[in-house]
Amino acid sequence: MIACIVVATTLVTAFGSSKKAGDALSVLAPVGRLVPASPPRPQIVAVHGALRIQLPVAQAALTAIGYHATSDGAVGLQPVGRRGNEGFLSHLFHRVFGGGHSGVVYYQLGGGPGPPTASLDVGAATGTDVYAPVDGTVVGLTDYVVSGRVFGVRIDVQPTNAPSMVVSVAPVHPDPSLTVGSSLAASRSKIGSVVDLSGVERLALARYTRDAGNHVSIVVRPSPGAQLALP
Structure with a gap:
């Protein structure tokens, strides 16, 4: 049975209050059409200890990547790549020292x-199409609710190489074959598709894309069992 989670929109910093034009752009997917369905090439975009987070969409479909804080117990991830909106001193340091x-x-x-x-x-x-960001097993499917309406689900995955953690992907329209207990292969197992939240939220990622900024969010938390085991 699918559980239900209510998103407190005032606390989610992925949602911006306004959109600004003229900001730097990353390499973007074509606007207004879907890229032909295909799995992404394996590409690590973030790490946490031994955990490697793979890009969950095809490279040609990617519009932008962003990070933000969340107060729900998620751990900090280490980005793999270059920050596009870094400060002047950081930019100068990287230019000088590589x-x-x-x-x-x-x-x-x-x-x-x-x-x-x-x-x-x-x-x-x-x-x-959205693909598994890690090898692992589905341990939860939870309704993703915004303003009293369901927008897909949050998919919780127990990673094979970090069983004390849970990797969550949301919001996603789940693949019909996906159930609790499903085994996933990173970059190969399709888990669903991107949900449209633009009608209910102003999405902060839109500042760096040429579209509404729709996306999936990936967070990593200690599993409930691991938290109970702590002294």
Whole structure:
């Protein structure tokens, strides 16, 4: 049975209050049409200890990547790539001493309590296929509710190489074959498609894309069992 989770929209910093034009853009997918369905090439976009988070959408479908804080117990992720909106001194340091230029471009989205890289937002057009970001097993399917309406689900995955953690992906229209207990292969197992939240939220990622900024968010938390085991 699918449980239900209510999203407190005033606390989610992935949602911006306004959109600004003229900001730097990453390499974007074509606007107004879906990229032909295909799995992404394996590409690590974030890490946490031994856990490797793979890009969950095809590279050609990616519109932007952003990070923001969240106060729901998620751990901070280490981005793999270069920050596109870094400050002048950081930019100068990287130019002089090198480093920070491999991987995808990502953006820091707003502030708030918690680690500033706790939520990884991967932008793609509505309906884009979403694939598992890690090898693992589905341990939860929870309704994703905004303003009293259900917008897909949150998919919780127990990673094979980090069983004390839970990787959550949301919001996603789940693949019909997906159930609790399903085994997933990173970059190969389709778990669903991108949901359209643009009608109910102003999405902060839109500042760096040419579209409404729809995306899936990936967060990593200690599993409930691991938390109970702590002294």
